[in-house]
Amino acid sequence: MALQLLMDMGFPQERAEKALSVTGNSGVEAAAEWLLSHPEGDSGHVLGTNDDSSGGGGGEEEGDGGVPSNDLTPQLQARSLKCDDCGKLLKSEEDAQVHAARTKHTNFSESVEEIKPLTEEQRKAQLAKLEQRRIEKQAERVAQEKQDIVEREKIRRKTGQEISQMRQDMELKELKKIAEQKKREKMEDKLAREKVREQIARDKAERLAREKSEKEGSEQVSQSSPVSISAPAPVKKDYNTSKLQIRLFGGKTLVNTFDANETLVDVNRFILMNRTDDGTPYALMTTFPRHVFTGEETSKTLKDLGLVPSAVLTLTTPYALMTTFPRHVFTGEETSKTLKDLGLVPSAVLTLTKP
Secondary structure, three states: OHHHHHHHHOOOHHHHHHHHHHOOOOOHHHHHHHHHHOOOOOOOOEOOOOOOOOOOOOOOOEOHHHOEOOOOOOOOEOOEEEEOOOOOEEOOHHHHHHHHHHHOOOOEEEEOOOOOOOOHHHHHHHHHHHHHHHHHHHHHHHHHHHHHHHHHHHHHHHHHHHHHHHHHHHHHHHHHHHHHHHHHHHHHHHHHHHHHHHHHHHHHHHHHHHHHHHHHHHHHHHOOOOOOOOOOOOOOOOOOEEEEEEEOOOOOEEEEEEEOOOEHHHHHHHHHHHOOOOOOOOEEEEOOOOEEOOOHHHHOEOOOOOOOOEEEEEEEOOOEEEEOOOOEEOOHHHHHOOOOOOOOOOOOOEEEEOO
């Protein structure tokens, strides 16, 4: 944290690390004072000489042409580095690098001018300036963090809105799918009812045509000459199946083809397996002619009951006979007994009722 603050003040990382090490990590202020009081040392380079020149013994060196150099010749030592672009004096090469990085200046030269050490007031002013720079950097960093938080919140809200919109779109699609499914089922149900009505109409037309044909054939036989040999009776077609249309209480219709030798017991079993109403007790009846089938008829075949090749059966509320005084409802087993055995002679009052 202290290293970052020193770098925010403008000090290079190597010098900041060195200042912290020398001051024992005692704080940013102590490290900054040390940096201001101990700039990088002089380069020690003497103008007009080579760094790798050897200092030979004897006190005299031969110059150009073999002439010994004079010890009294003054030697000028480089005290600082000067920026040729702006004229600023710099203490070390590191300061020059920092200056070049900050100002983009590239021309530097050695100078014999010495940078005077900062006075107490200058050092305090420099510290205040560095502190101000640190505060500004910290404020910039805090502002940037706040901006980052705002941007992340915007992204989070936008993502939440997109997810919510996707969820609403999925729910809307599901509702549309359900509505289309119901519409399709309703249309299929309507088509099924129309097919049943058409089948009933065809069966009725076939039955009427068959009855008309049989009636015309019998009239032709009765009008034939007495002396003529009577024509053979038309061969009655032997049907093996019975197509039954069964109308339930709720208006729904069941259609199924049974074997002609099956009984009403089989028909009742089919109804119990396929009816969807509340299971109200019922009896089977035909409308034309109107006839309610009794318990004894349930064991007869469909062929014997005249329900081939097709017929329409309707579910109706069953009834039974009963006496009021005394109250007694006659069961199916009692239908085969005589009135005398049942105690209905010489007179009795019978009432129709539900079993």
